[in-house]
Amino acid sequence: MKSLLRALLAIVLVAALACGGAYAWFLHWLDVPGPSQQNVTLIVPRGAHVGQIARLLADAGVAGDARLLELAAWQTGLGPHLKAGEYAFAPGETPRAALERIAAGRVVVHHLTIPEGLSTFEIRRLVSGDAALSGDWPKEAVPEGSLLPETYNFIHGDTRGELLARMRKAQQDLLARLWPERAADLPLASPEQAVILASIVEAETPLAAERPRVAGVYLNRLKRGMKLQADPTVIYGITHGDPEQQRPLTRADLGQDTPWNTYANAGLPPTPINHPGRASLAAVLQPEQNDFLYFVANGRGGHVFAETYDQHLRNVAAYRASQKR
Structure with missing residues (x-):
């Protein structure tokens, strides 16, 4: 009876050590550089669940194992906070850093510069040609002179109509400030x-x-x-x-x-x-x-x-x- 008890205790001890070792390895894995050797940009679609996001990261080479990454998302408490958007990952970014980036919503910010003096025809060509914007050019006319040329920031999925509305408001706000201060006569x-x-x-x-x-x-x-x-x-x-x-x-x-x-x-x-x-x-x-x-x-x-x-x-x-x- 004593020998059986000792054997059971030994088995429990070995199992505990094995589990502890596995957990320690897992925690270490979270902060080991990922396999990608180049910059990676990917889009997390709206409505994607944790398993889908983990698979996207693994397929893109940001993380080596989708199942481990999904487990990591829950273990770190980041799983419920992962956000849709476009993300850029540096070479060798760790699984923990990748998850933290997505949970914080640190999405890629795009820039579109509208040079001064362009016509509506030319601005339409610039805005329509930017693949990071979504939606069509608005059906309603965009009057000449109604937009403020400037560099505008936006994120993947913003619509062309939204960007044009910002350009229009920027011009209206500028005129509202400059007109009352105009020279006399x-x-x-x-x-x-x-x-x-x-x-x-x-x-x-x-x-x-x-x-x-x-x-x-x-x-x-x-x-x-x-x-x-x-x-x-x-x-x-x-x-x-x-x-x-x-x-x-x-x-x-x-x-x-x-x-x-x-x-x-x-x-x-x-x-x-x-x-x-x-x-x-x-x-x-x-x-x-x-x-x-x-x-x-x-x-x-x-x-x-x-x-x-x-x-x-x-x-x-x-x-x-x-x-x-």
Whole structure:
């Protein structure tokens, strides 16, 4: 009887040691680098249960064994907190770190930059071409000039409509701040007119430092009842923002009868010709105070400004001569 008891005790002891050893090995495994030797990005779908998530991680090489990873999710208490989303895992990320990443919802953040001065046509191409966004481009029209060019962050699965709504709100918020602070005596009746003029300034110069001066020129012309005579408005009347339709302007183009032809029509065109950025909007509402009425390219990316037409003609002649050298 005593010998049988000793044998049973020995068996229990061995089993306990074996279980303890297995548990210690399991705890060690949780913090051992995973098998992947490269960055791994995967998407945890909505509604996936712990076993499915463990299988996704194992199949992607983040963890070596899906069953152990599922057990680890419950042992660590992270199982009920695993979240859907897109996740990026570094080479050799441990099972514990991978589970903690998903439980914390540290998803991949995408970035989409909308450059200043793009048309709705061009923005649609950018937004529609980003595979991380979902949904279609909205069916309702996106008016020219209604979005704020900027870099926007989003996560996988955000819709194109949601992103456009953020762009629209960003522009509305900016105008709500800038319009009340505008300079006195501007010949602009509304924020919408400010956006129209800002889109012309945006198209005329790539130099941020030059925009308040260009804005001043156009505002001076508006105050005097002079036609704006802005080439970019004529181009928009022909292309409607489609870059594939753009070509060098001809003298005949300047006489085309479109609402955007500021050589033929006085005042502002009926709509913006692009989506202007912060600097151009600010330049129109806080322009440089000057007496310039004309400007022409200087051949170096900027412009030469003139107060009189005779001076402007001399600047034009100088520019043309420089182009022949």
